[in-house]
Amino acid sequence: xxxxxxxxxxxxxxxxxxxxxxxxxxxxxxxxxxxxxxxxxxxxxxxxxxxxxxxxxxxxxxxxxxxxxxxxxxxxxxxxxxxxxxxxxxxxxxxxxxxxxxxxxxxxxxxxxxxxxxxxxxxxxxxxxxxxxxxxxxxxxxxxxxxxxxxxxxxxxxxxxxxxxxxxxxxxxxxxxxxxxxxxxxxxxxxxxxxxxxxxxxxxxxxxxxxxxxxxxxxxxxxxxxxxxxxxxxxxxxxxxxxxxxxxxxxxxxxxxxxxxxxxxx
Amino acid sequence: xxxxxxxxxxxxxxxxxxxxxxxxxxxxxxxxxxxxxxxxxxxxxxxxxxxxxxxxxxxxxxxxxxxxxxxxxxxxxxxxxxxxxxxxxxxxxxxxxxxxxxxxxxxxxxxxxxxxxxxxxxxxxxxxxxxxxxxxxxxxxxxxxxxxxxxxxxxxxxxxxxxxxxxxxxxxxxxxxxxxxxxxxxxxxxxxxxxxxxxxxxxxxxxxxxxxxxxxxxxxxxxxxxxxxxxxxxxxxxxxxxxxxxxxxxxxxxxxxxxxxxxxxxxxxxxxxxxxxxxxxxxxxxxxxxxxxxxxxxxxxxxxxxxxxxxxxxxxxxxxxxxxxxxxxxxxxxxxxxxxxxxxxxxxxxxxxxxxxxxxxxxxxxxxxxxxxxxxxxxxxxxxxxxxxxxxxxxxxxxxxxxxxxxxxxxxxxxxxxxxxxxxxxxxxxxxxxxxxxxxxxx
Numbered sequence: 001x002x003x004x005x006x007x008x009x010x011x012x013x014x015x016x017x018x019x020x021x022x023x024x025x026x027x028x029x030x031x032x033x034x035x036x037x038x039x040x041x042x043x044x045x046x047x048x049x050x051x052x053x054x055x056x057x058x059x060x061x062x063x064x065x066x067x068x069x070x071x072x073x074x075x076x077x078x079x080x081x082x083x084x085x086x087x088x089x090x091x092x093x094x095x096x097x098x099x100x101x102x103x104x105x106x107x108x109x110x111x112x113x114x115x116x117x118x119x120x121x122x123x124x125x126x127x128x129x130x131x132x133x134x135x136x137x138x139x140x141x142x143x144x145x146x147x148x149x150x151x152x153x154x155x156x157x158x159x160x161x162x163x164x165x166x167x168x169x170x171x172x173x174x175x176x177x178x179x180x181x182x183x184x185x186x187x188x189x190x191x192x193x194x195x196x197x198x199x200x201x202x203x204x205x206x207x208x209x210x211x212x213x214x215x216x217x218x219x220x221x222x223x224x225x226x227x228x229x230x231x232x233x234x235x236x237x238x239x240x241x242x243x244x245x246x247x248x249x250x251x252x253x254x255x256x257x258x259x260x261x262x263x264x265x266x
Numbered sequence: 267x268x269x270x271x272x273x274x275x276x277x278x279x280x281x282x283x284x285x286x287x288x289x290x291x292x293x294x295x296x297x298x299x300x301x302x303x304x305x306x307x308x309x310x311x312x313x314x315x316x317x318x319x320x321x322x323x324x325x326x327x328x329x330x331x332x333x334x335x336x337x338x339x340x341x342x343x344x345x346x347x348x349x350x351x352x353x354x355x356x357x358x359x360x361x362x363x364x365x366x367x368x369x370x371x372x373x374x375x376x377x378x379x380x381x382x383x384x385x386x387x388x389x390x391x392x393x394x395x396x397x398x399x400x401x402x403x404x405x406x407x408x409x410x411x412x413x414x415x416x417x418x419x420x421x422x423x424x425x426x427x428x429x430x431x432x433x434x435x436x437x438x439x440x441x442x443x444x445x446x447x448x449x450x451x452x453x454x455x456x457x458x459x460x461x462x463x464x465x466x467x468x469x470x471x472x473x474x475x476x477x478x479x480x481x482x483x484x485x486x487x488x489x490x491x492x493x494x495x496x497x498x499x500x501x502x503x504x505x506x507x508x509x510x511x512x513x514x515x516x517x518x519x520x521x522x523x524x525x526x527x528x529x530x531x532x533x534x535x536x537x538x539x540x541x542x543x544x545x546x547x548x549x550x551x552x553x554x555x556x557x558x559x560x561x562x563x564x565x566x567x568x569x570x571x572x573x574x575x576x577x578x579x580x581x582x583x584x585x586x587x588x589x590x591x592x593x594x595x596x597x598x599x600x601x602x603x604x605x606x607x608x609x610x611x612x613x614x615x616x617x618x619x620x621x622x623x624x625x626x627x628x629x630x631x632x633x634x635x636x637x638x639x640x641x642x643x644x645x646x647x648x649x650x651x652x653x654x655x656x657x658x659x660x661x662x663x664x665x666x667x668x669x670x671x672x673x674x675x676x677x678x679x680x681x682x683x684x685x686x687x688x689x690x691x692x693x694x695x696x697x698x699x700x701x702x703x704x705x706x707x708x709x
Contacts, residue, residue, distance in 0.1 A: 033624055056621075057558045063324070063622040087555035094552050095497050107548065110484040151581040152551060153484055153544035183584060190577030217632065249624050 001041035001068055002033075002254045008227060008245060009206075013045035018138050018175045021167055023204035024145075025197060027184035028212030029223045033249055035144045036061070038179045040068040043075050047176070048136035050125040052118070054086030054148040067252045080136060082125040084118075086148070106154055115154060115162040122166055128174060138176045141166055145181035146200075147193060156195040163200060184209075205230055210247075221246045224259065315515055315561075317375025318346065319445045324622050329377070329517055329563050330446040332367030335645040337446055339615055339634070340588060341627030344565075346517060347558050348587035348619060349550070353570040354524070355594035355611060360636065361567045363451065363643050364592075365521055368565045370395040370455060372463075372519035374447050379465035380499055380520045382492055384529035388467030391523075392460050396449035450641045468495050470530065486542050488531040489549040496520060497556055506560035518562035525549075526568045526582075535572035543578065550585040587619040592636070605648060609635035613645055 006012060024034040032055070039061065042049050053061060061083075062072040075081035084103055093102045103121040106113060126139035149159050163180065170176040182200060185193045201207060207228040213221060229241040245256040321328050321342050328343030331350065337343045344350050350368075354361040372379050373395065381388035473491050485493070500506050505518045526534055526546050533540045557564055566586070570579050583589050594611035595601040606612075613634045620626045633649045 030620065032620065036624065060622050064624055067624065087551070087558050090552050091497070091555040091559065094493070107552075147581075147584065148551070151544070151547040151585060153548060183580075185577060185580050188576045188580035190580060193577070251623075251625060 001037050001044060004254055004256050005037055006041070008225075008243065008256060011041075013041060016042070016045045016047070016137075016177075018177060019171045020177050020205040021163075021171060021200075021203055022177065022179040022206045022208070023200050024179065024181040024208050024210075025184050026181070026210040027186050029210055031181060031183075031208075031210040032056075032144065033254065034208055034210060035142065035179075035181050036064045036068060037254075039072075039142055040065055040070040042140045042142070042177070042179075043070045043072075043080065046080075046137050047140045048080055048082075048126060048138075049075075049140045049142060050082045050084075050122050052084045052086070052122070052141070052143045054084075055144050057087055058083055058085050084121060107152060111153075114158045115149070119162055119165050123169055126170060126174065126176065139170055139174050140176055141170050141178045141180075143178075143180040145183065146196060147181075147183040150190075150192050150196065156192040156199070159196055160199045163203070167203065213246075220248060222248050225256065315517060317371070317377055317445065318517060319343070321345070321627075323627060326621055327561075328445075329519070330371050330375070331364070331565070332369075332371035332447070332449065333364065333643065333645070334446040334448070336364070336590070339629050339631075339645070340590075340618060341629075343445070344563050344588065345619070345621055346561055346563050348563060348621070349554055349557060350563070350565045351582070351586040351589045352565065352567045353589065353591035353614075353616070354567050355592040356571055357594065357596060358524075358567075358569065359596070360592050360594055360611060360638065360643070362523070363638070364590075365523060365565060365567050366391075366395050367449060367643070368519065369521050370398065370449055371447060372517075373455065373459050373465075374398045375517075376463070377517040377519050378503065378505075379463065380468065380496060380518060381465065381523075382468035382470075382495075382521065383523040384470035384488065384527065385524055387469050388465070392465060392467075393454065395455040395460075396451045397453035397455050398459075399448040399450050448642070451638075451643065452641050466495075466499050468492055474531075484542065484544055485548055486531040486545045489545055492522070493549065493552055493556070496553070500556060500560045500562065505562055515561060518560065520557075520562055520564040522564065522566045524569060525566050526570075526573065534578060535569060535574070538574040543575070546578070547581050547585055550582060554585065554587070583617055586617070587621075589617040590614070591616050606635060609637045609646070609648070611636055 001013070011017065022038070024031055024038075026032075026034075039049065039051060043065075051061075058072070065072045072081060072083070076083060086104065089102065089104050090107055092098070093104055093107055097108065101117040101120070103118040105117045106115065122141055126141065128139065129135070146159055146163070150156060163178070166178055170178055180200065182197050183193065184197055207226075207230065209226040209228070211224045211226065213223060223246070225245045225247050227243045227245070244259055246259050247257075248255045315327075318327050318329050319342075320326065323341070327346040328337075329346055330337050330343050331340070340350075352361050352364050369379055369381065369392065373392075379392075381391055383391060468491075470488050470491075473495070474487055500518065501508055503509075503518070505516070524530070526532055528535055532542060532545055534543060534546055553564065556562075568582070570582070570591075573579050573582075591614040592611060593614065595606060595609070596611075600606050600612075613636045615629070615634070618626050618628055631647045631649075633647055634645055635648050636643060636645050638644075
């Protein structure tokens with residue numbers, strides 16, 4: 001996790017809020033650093049994490065996690081982390097058809113129906129086990145990322161249904177958190193992606209949006225991060241809060257600064 | 267992700283088969299700092315595979331794309347286990363060259379090849395690969411080009427001076443280098459090299475029978491057969507580590523030509539809302555899954571300019587690792603633009619993956635253009651050309667045309683009286699450097 005980002009979000013691993021849906025979105029840039037942040041954040045907060053990793057292989061997340069101070073292999077062995085590796089499972093299910101329902105069952109079907117097997121996988125992974133000791137703080141579902149599901153033929157409504165089911169179970173019933181990454185297609189006129197993004201934006205409590213700079217590529221500033229707090233849990237705070245920062249990703253950390261009011265001088 | 271070391275089957279982790287950067291680099295490259303242990307315990311010591319090298323940043327195993335200039339722009343090479351997507355130029359003149367360079371590099375390095383095409387028989391494609399340049403002949407090429415510009419004989423010394431200014435550039439071909447070779451497009455690859463190489467061909471009209479059985483999957487039959495073929499080769503030849511007895515590990519280079527074109531049975535280039543719109547993206551996803559779990563690298567050329575639906579192009583880009591776009595000037599208004607006069611097109615590095623890392627090696631140079639000379643395909647930067655230097659080490663041997671005129675005017679004129687032709691060529695940012703050169707007598 002990035003301590004700077006924790007400061008901006010006003011959270012610590014010990015005092016992580018519960019029952020929230022956090023939406024990560026990126027436009028014209030790569031927002032995967034946010035996924036790495038939240039993954040290591042919740043592992044450090046001693047939460048049980050179900051990670052649906054559809055984009056990269058497990059070793060990629062593991063290597064970045066080690067830079068951020070968590071070991072995913074150890075967490076997996078301890079039972080704190082359950083990973084669904086999308087790329088590896090896709091190959092398995094495509095070439096060796098399974099008997100029992102597989103989370104990525106929709107890959108074999110011509111008309112991808114719904115994501116019920118995936119929801120069943122998440123539910124089984126995060127179900128609080130009633131054993132004597134209090135094992136983990138709260139269940140967390142982390143999805144990287146939902147736009148891949150659209151590319152694989154699942155309709156946006158089915159993805160929204162999946163998120164709704166997960167929210168009802170994980171956030172409401174088990175007082176956990178859900179974090180998901182969605183790509184904003186911008187001017188690519190991807191209607192399905194817009195439907196998904198708008199639907200999720202309305203449901204989420206916290207939106208982190210990584211945008212590329214409007215002026216193009218810059219060596220010192222990699223992009224702009226917009227943080228939007230929605231649906232305040234206390235009814236006394238009326239308005240949504242929003243902050244904007246510019247960030248630069250370094251090898252093991254991130255450097256955030258306020259956007260300067262002066263035009264960037266050459 | 268593939269790295270310089272891979273595990274034996276005894277330690278096959280539930281994650282991907284090939285481990286993270288291991289401690290078993292037998293190359294002289296030494297990494298400082300804590301190594302990622304991960305699933306590396308008990309890995310057998312791996313002899314480094316020919317034609318590969320670990321990345322400077324994180325020990326990622328890289329292969330050359332066949333064009334050392336492109337390797338440099340991509341951060342050292344193409345990572346094993348990833349997809350390089352080439353967005354074809356409008357008339358598909360220059361993208362087959364990059365495709366052929368990739369395959370030729372595979373043959374010269376001794377890698378196995380898998381060539382898939384719906385248009386051309388893979389055996390014919392292999393016959394047309396460019397011949398590798400041995401180091402002496404490469405120097406001769408450069409000398410020929412230099413002489414053709416009527417440069418003074420001591421220009422080479424000035425090039426050496428230029429090298430000092432750009433310490434980060436790769437040097438020219440080193441005779442002992444086994445990563446990245448140079449090729450002569452005007453000559454064909456020697457037949458014996460093809461015969462000694464191990465290659466597999468997938469020619470769609472042969473593989474697909476007229477009465478195809480209806481699969482219950484939404485992939486078009488062509489893609490389905492190709493995926494099964496690739497998976498078969500990877501499994502049989504042991505590129506995914508399924509055959510631990512095989513002592514010599516090798517890389518499989520996969521080349522797929524014109525993916526997405528109607529010849530593959532996909533009408534994504536024909537209509538905006540087609541029934542099989544998810545076929546291509548599903549194919550890419552499963553292909554990437556296959557690559558991540560094996561020692562292979564893939565190049566795909568795709569006619570993205572034909573795809574009607576822009577959303578699909580965005581999705582395809584997100585599903586690929588490295589994306590390079592070619593834009594040729596033929597038929598466009600840029601053909602008459604004086605800035606692009608010596609080039610044949612622009613090359614756009616649209617995406618570079620961040621693998622095992624939060625950051626990536628991105629070249630500072632934008633505005634890249636390519637030029638197809640008689641024997642070589644070269645990449646230059648249009649913006650830094652103004653300063654008399656270029657982004658890629660290979661291009662330092664080719665003096666810019668502006669220099670030719672400057673040497674001609676050296677005897678005749680003083681600086682204020684620059685000929686009109688030079689003023690037309692050189693923008694105001696370029697002149698101070700020229701003046702500096704002139705004053706210091708370097709020109």
